[in-house]
Amino acid sequence: MRGWWPFIARDLRLAWSGGGLWLPLVFLLLVASLYPFAVGPDARLLAATGGGMLWIAALLAALLPVERLIAPDAQAGVFDQLLVRGKSDEMIALAKMTAHWIGFGPPLMLAALPASALLKLDGGLVARLEIGLALGTPALAALGVLVAALTSGLRSAGALAGLLALPLAIPVLIFGAGALHPGSDAALKFLAAISLLLVAITPIAAGAAMRAARE
Amino acid sequence: MLRVEEVSCVRGGREVFTDLSLAVGAGESLLVRGPNGVGKSSLLRMIAGLLPCASGQVRFEGTLALADEHPALDAGQRLRDALALWSRVDGADDERIDGALSRFGLAPLVDVPVRMLSTGQRKRALLARTAASGANLWLLDEPGNGLDAASLSALGAEMDRHLSGGGAIVVASHLDLPHGFTRSIDLAKFAS
Numbered sequence: 001m002r003g004w005w006p007f008i009a010r011d012l013r014l015a016w017s018g019g020g021l022w023l024p025l026v027f028l029l030l031v032a033s034l035y036p037f038a039v040g041p042d043a044r045l046l047a048a049t050g051g052g053m054l055w056i057a058a059l060l061a062a063l064l065p066v067e068r069l070i071a072p073d074a075q076a077g078v079f080d081q082l083l084v085r086g087k088s089d090e091m092i093a094l095a096k097m098t099a100h101w102i103g104f105g106p107p108l109m110l111a112a113l114p115a116s117a118l119l120k121l122d123g124g125l126v127a128r129l130e131i132g133l134a135l136g137t138p139a140l141a142a143l144g145v146l147v148a149a150l151t152s153g154l155r156s157a158g159a160l161a162g163l164l165a166l167p168l169a170i171p172v173l174i175f176g177a178g179a180l181h182p183g184s185d186a187a188l189k190f191l192a193a194i195s196l197l198l199v200a201i202t203p204i205a206a207g208a209a210m211r212a213a214r215e
Numbered sequence: 216m217l218r219v220e221e222v223s224c225v226r227g228g229r230e231v232f233t234d235l236s237l238a239v240g241a242g243e244s245l246l247v248r249g250p251n252g253v254g255k256s257s258l259l260r261m262i263a264g265l266l267p268c269a270s271g272q273v274r275f276e277g278t279l280a281l282a283d284e285h286p287a288l289d290a291g292q293r294l295r296d297a298l299a300l301w302s303r304v305d306g307a308d309d310e311r312i313d314g315a316l317s318r319f320g321l322a323p324l325v326d327v328p329v330r331m332l333s334t335g336q337r338k339r340a341l342l343a344r345t346a347a348s349g350a351n352l353w354l355l356d357e358p359g360n361g362l363d364a365a366s367l368s369a370l371g372a373e374m375d376r377h378l379s380g381g382g383a384i385v386v387a388s389h390l391d392l393p394h395g396f397t398r399s400i401d402l403a404k405f406a407s
Contacts, residue, residue: 003304006300006303006304007300007304010289010300014289014291017291075285076285076286076287076288076289077283077284077285077286077287078287080263080265080281080283080285080287081281081287081301082304083263083264083265084263084264084265084279084280084281084354085278085304085305086278214265214266215266215267
């Protein structure tokens, strides 16, 4: 990854100045504060379902910035300039994925703390939620970059990206929310496995999509 | 330095040009002429490796810099910072980029956000980036578009400098540029 830090730092700077870094945070907190109004303030019900709700919010938050992940740089010729300097599409996708994760993974894990308090989740559950998010957010970042690359240059890319991401996101959701129960270490391992798989295939698949879009 | 061997270009199922061969050595410049849609930009993108050749091959040794219609400069950034990203990727030092900027008359504009620059100023910025890149081969796609007379002569001087330093240039242009090209080809002759 040496030589990519200027590019990753630039992505983060653009995300920061475009409000992209705050969007997932605000989104997660909005969901957490609206949820008790919708299902009622019963602490037991909130504690039982709140963790799963936060996973859904995390998944949707990862898809929020999909339209500005790949398409603007492809149109502005940024990728062309990197490619003529001997970089590969796969490395560009890997750098994009890294920047996207740094920009939304750790902030999301931070936002999950006040959100958990709003939903009256107990300490053990919050700890398992945070471990799950640490393992699962790389998968969500990978998924965001993958669908962004596949839908780059299409009209109404955002809606299509959601549809494309859904089937791939379901395993992350099942094992992420499944890992919230005590003694569910197997779910955590499955979550780690699906995360590893998505992180491994995304640079290759997104790179191929970017190459195909150029022709 | 660059050899293009019997290359054909197919865009959207339509054959644009066929059986094109050319060679450009160190210290040489080539002008690619022809009307719109004859495949000038596609040829440059094929040389740059951004488009696959339908047949034939492109052989190239060294480093190349591409200046086309896409500025690849972040609109919200100041010109200096937007260019700094690329000089860091290129490993170019500040001195080289500052020199190129002042030769293109951009030194007073380095603190202006890119989106405030005019079309011609943006064009000069990406020509300055190309000049500072240190690449052997420059691929310039319509470099004269949007440039005023002073900037055109700066571009000509910059191209002469690059050639005398052992570099090579391929230009696609329908405008006359103030530069004595080593060779020129009319791409319309290779149209199918």
